Amino acid sequence: MRLIVKGCLVSLAIFSAISASSSVNAFPEKSVRLTVGFGPGGPSGIAARFMQKRFTAVTGQELIIINKPGAGGAKAWSQIKKDKKDGYELTLLNFPHTVLQPIARGKNAGYSYEDIQPVLYYTSVPQVLAVRKDSPIKTFKDLVSAIKAKPGSVTIGGTGIGGSNHSAFYKFNKVGGFKAAYVPFKDTSSTIAGLKSGSTDAAWTFTTQGVKDGDSIRLLAIASDKRMSLFPELPTLTELGYPVVDVAYWSIGVPPGTTSNIRQKVSDAFQKVVNDASVKADMSKGGYQPILIPYPKSNEFKARLGKDYGAVGKALSKKKK
Amino acid sequence: MEFLQHISASFSPYILAVGTCGLFLGILLGALPGLSSTFSCAVMLPISFSMDPVPGLIFLGTVYMGSTYGGSFSAILIKTPGTPQSITTTFDGFPMAKRGEGGLALSIACMASVIGGLTGIFVFLWLAPPLAEFALMFGPAEYFWLALFGLTIIASLSEGNLMKGLISGFFGLALSQIGVSVVSGDMRFTYENSALIGGIPIIPATIGLLCLPVAIDLIADADHHLSTPLTERSNNFLRAARAIWDRKQNALRSSIIGTLVGIIPAAGGAIASLVAYAEASRTAKKSDRFGDGDPGGIIASESANNATVGSGLIPTFVLGIPGTPPDAVILGAMMVHGVQIGPKLFTEHNDIVLTFLSGMTIATVLMLPVGLFLGRFIYSAVTKMPKSYLVPMVALMLVIGSFAIQNNYHDIVIMLVLGIIAWVISRFGFPAPPIVLGLLLGPIAEQGFAQALMIGRAKDSVLEIFFARPISIALIGCILAAIVLPPLLRRSSFNRLRMKENVST
Amino acid sequence: MFQLKMNIAGKRAKNILGSLTFGMLGTFMLYAAQDFESAGRVTPAFIGCGLLFLSVLLIIVEFSKSELLPPPTAITGSLVRRSLFIALMVIWVVALPYLGFVVAGCLAFAIISAAVPKNSNKTSTNFALNTVAGVLTTIGFWVVLTAFLKVPLPEATFF
Structure with missing residues (x-):
């Protein structure tokens, strides 16, 4: 009897391991939803649409983009907490906005710095x-x-x-x-x-x-650390003697509490999309600077941005008072 | 003549099919309450990505044109603007439908839309680069005055009690203050409530304020929603054509106003139809009854909002600044498609522009038969529908319309709360349409005022920036005329009306 | 005559109640505006002033006017049905996140259509017919929105 139970358990474990590994390869298995906190025509909306254009060809599933503009993106970010943690309900995160807003607005921001969970930084301007x-x-x-x-x-x-x-x-x-x-x-x-x-x-x-x-x-x-290939003539502020670097980043974000397994899957799937040659070319042509900071490195990068902009955010909100 | 060649070139079955599909989808999406033109274009983006750049753009352009017109269906039949552009269409369209002239109102809306749409496109065709400069004459102070001018129609909407109309308008302005302040960064009146962080979104608010009271009144008795048509047997087409011909000045002026407002960045069709409506009611004859079912109101609103479709693309193509909100989507599509914009587009890639415009022209002309057909169909459906089906249907569309656009549950709550408020205060004699105006124009006025003040202070020229620029002076003149003239004109007609009432009672 | 006086008194009470409410809103906005930045304070303060001024003016006019304004169009129909409809809408919206779009929509459709007054008395067949129509309409919208327009509608969390 015990043997049978043991056998069942083993086979169950094997089966679940197999299904787990197959689902790692299979993400996404249905259409993926990406909420953008800005209108469809702005820099953030376009940053998302670049991926939409090739998403189906690369992953075989659709990318559904939902524009939820309002409060400088905060309307969308304040609802991340409620999303499902299955990797199919994602939000586009803007940096440094998501660092600065919770500092300046406090509880009125609707979300906290901890709610912001980037898994793949993929482009910047x-x-x-x-x-x-x-x-x-x-x-x-x-x-x-x-x-x-x-x-x-x-x-x-x-x-x-x-x-x-x-x-x-x-x-x-x-x-x-x-x-x-x-x-x-x-x-x-x-x-x-x-x-x-x-x-x-x-x-x-x-x-x-x-x-x-x-x-x-x-x-x-x-305001970048080195000149951009699209504008070779354009000097950086640092060269000119005013060391200011200020770059806006976009990342795919998951709801807080998502397991690292799912984060990894989301990161991998989107990495394939943004690594697509035509997506990269479109972005570069449009003035975007493709970057690639996948999970789990994305956590360190978020911490770095949080540190960098924490002081600025405090100064901006202090200046107001 | 080059254009004529292109028209014949774009008469390929493929372009024709793409344009007709876009038009059809646009009209249907626009007719559904809440699904705005911006939303319709954004939803159609993935489909346009699957086409070549030029057909893709024609597709989006025709969706935009169709939805701008389609908004008038629900505006006229259930007093719910299908898109924000047709808010002003409800003012006269619904009273017309109520008294049994809905078919005529829909035909007028269709023809006015085609006239306005073609005006906008032809202005784009022949005057795009020079007119783009007009967009650049609009600074913060001009936006401020434009918003104030839009608010002056509160006067013509609150016949009977101006003071209550103004209070409603101020209530709308008060609602517009909720959310993040663009000019100061404050979170105003949000009280850590995540439903209010983004402010009061205009589309759910409009649906609630204008349509929920209609739905509430629908259920009160067993009478038919719209009066049974008395004269519908006669030909609406000819009657509508005559109505427009009698008001050709209005149609022309409103098309031109729509064209000009469309060029102003970020103003859009809602503002254009408001301004055209304000001008039409200001210059109206004594016999016209704006706000009470005058065909002139529909003509002004629909020709102006469709004119913005073509003209809004002028700053979009020439300057890279979207003229109206849906143009932002089209601009984004152009970037993703890799179409280079700017003056170069007109010199080096003129064929793209011409093909695009001829596709749009054909689609706009097609709007006449398609629109008249759909109008007749939808009108008879709404009038014949039993009330026990119509009421829940309207209620369902209210819920969907306020939810769909931003996929946001809070928006349904906002729609419901504002709708109930609107119904309650209407029983106290406070009209709802001024609330919508305040909500729509408040942010424009505030941002324009604050930005002009900041710039004026920095340059030590506060007075000059508000009062010494040509467009500002013209707008101030219009505002004064709108405030001063109607009471003078109306006094005589009002007296006469009262005399007549005294006799009859 | 007495009836007329009551009507005037009722109208007057309504006008004053309305003005007082908006006047209070204006006062509140003026008060709340103090917390904002200098740039963000001007507009709410102005709007508050406007509301306050207009409502005071309305009260003054109300008391000083000697002649009757043309009476507003009388409200006809059942107030009970109106209140019932509002209550149904509120329940619908509150239940939406729990029941999901389809279930809540079908139920609301059937109940609201039952609440509509009818000319004929074939209520039972009508009710069944309307319920079927409601289910079809709701599902139709759901299919169009989710499958074609890609708008994810609220899903049930209750079941």
């Missing part, structure tokens, strides 16, 4: 300082001298308060000892519209806009 093509400010030097000539009079646009553009603005001013007027806009395309209409003198924005609007705006400097 450095921030750039941009002006209108026919602006009297021609070079980075012009901008600096204009800011110095009359502190507080140069207007610089950016998206929102306490977001990544605002953090770049703050860091840059701190490093240079500058004083300028920050004008917040509701989204990236409004920021660019404000810049192009001459409402603001300059803007903090992303390299994606440099590609899209290359004809009508001029990039002055890039």
Whole structure:
């Protein structure tokens, strides 16, 4: 009798091991849902759509993108906790937003830093300082001298308060000892519209806009650690003597409490998609900088970003009080 | 002439099929309450990715055009704007349907949509690069004045008691304050409640505020939802054509207003139809009864919102700034498809633009037969439907419409709560449409005001930025005219109306 | 005459109650605006002031006006059915996350259609017919939305 039970248990264990291993290979077995906290046409929406275009071809399943814009992404992130932990309900995470918001908004953010669980950082965009093509400010030097000539009079646009553009603005001013007027806009395309209409003198924005609007705006400097191959002429702020690095990252996120097995599967599946040559090419052409920080390294990277932006976030929210 | 060649070239069966499919899907999605044009385009993105860039874009463009028109179906028949663009269509469309002229209202909406749609596309075709400059003349102060101008139609919507209309409008503005403040980063009135973090979303709120009271009143008695048509036997097509011909100035002006507002980045069809409606009711004849079932209101609203479809693509293609919210989706699709935008597109890849536009033109013309056919079909379905089926059907669409767009349970709750509030306060004489206006225009006004103030302070020119720019001056003139003129014009007609009532009672 | 006076008094009470409610909302907004940043304070404070001012004005006008405004269109039909419908909608929405879209939708459809007043008295067959129609409609929407539009509708957590 005991033998039979033992045999059953063994065979059960073997069976479950086999099914487990086959499901590792098989993820995803049904369509995968990815919630994006911004509208379908913004940099985040497009970052997700790049993957959607090739997802079916690579994995054999569909990627369903749900746009849930609101509160600078927080509307989507505040609902991560409620998602199923099976790897099929994912959320696109933006950094540094998800670090800065819980600091600035406290409980009103709707989520905490711990709710943010990245499993695969796959793309990034450095921030750039941009002006209108026919602006009297021609070079980075012009901008600096204009800011110095009359502190507080140069207007610089950016998206929102306490977001990544605002953090770049703050860091840059701190490093240079500058004083300028920050004008917040509701989204990236409004920021660019404000810049192009001459409402603001300059803007903090992303390299994606440099590609899209290359004809009508001029990039002055890039806040990354090295020059970007798409803009070989564009100097980094560090080269110019103002060591500011501020890059926005996107990661696939899982709900907190997801097992490491599932995290690994999600990370692996999406890694295959973003490693697809055409996805990479599309992203590079669009001004995105593909990166690859899979699970479990993604945890360390999140901790690093959390440390880097923790101080900035505190300063931004302290400045407000 | 190059365009004519392209029209013939794009008369390929494939493009025609793609355009018709897009149109059909767009109309159906737009007609369902809550499924907005932005949503419809976003849902269709994966399908467009499976096509070549140009057919893909035509597909998205026709979905957009169709949904903008389709929104008028539910606006007219159940007072629920299918898309935010047709909020103003409810003001006159529903009263018309209520008194038995729904078929006529739908035909007018269809023709006005085609007129507006073609205007927008032709302006794009011939004037895109120069008009893109117009988009750049809009700074924060101009947005502020534009929003204020939109709010002036509260006056024409609250015939009888202006003060209560204004209170409703302010209530809408108050609701618009919930959520993150763009200009200060504050979380306002959210009280750590995750349902309120993103603010009051406009689509569920509109559905609740305008349609739930209708549903609540539907169940009160056994009468038919819409009056039995009296004159429906006569030809709606000819009657609608005559109604538009009699108001050709209105149709033309509203198409042009729609075109211009469409070019202004991020303003969109909802604002365009509001502005066109405000202008139409300001210049209305004494005999017109805007807000009470005047065909002019539908013409203004529908021709303006469809004009934004074509013209909104002007800043999208030339400047890379979406002119209307759905254009953001089309812009994203262009990026993913790898179509280079900017002035270069017009010089180096003009064939893409021309093929796209001719596809859109054909689809817009097709909208006339398709729209009239669908209109007739849906209208007779709604009028013949037994009430015991219609009421739960409307209730079901309210729930789906508020949920689907963002896949968010909280939005259903918001729809329900606001709808109940709207019904209760309407019993106290406070109208619901101004709440929608306040909710829609509040953020635009606030952001414009605060940004203009910040810029003005930095440059020591606060007064100049608000009052010394040409478009601002023009808008201020319109606002003053909208506030001052109607009471003067109406006094005489109101007196006459009262005299007549006194005689009859 | 007495009836008319009652109507006026009733209307007056309604107007005053309405104005007071909105006036309180305005006061609350003014009070709450103090907590915000200088840039985020202006608009709510302005809106609060506007609400307060308008509601005070409405009360003043209410007491000072001598003539009757044209009476609003009378509300016809059953108030009980209206309240019942609101209650059903609330129950539906509350139950939605537990029952899931399909079950909650079918049930709500059948119950609401039963609550609609009828001209004829063939209620039992009508009810069965409407329930079938409700189930078909709900499932139809569910199929279109989940399979074609890829909108995941709420699933049951109760079963």
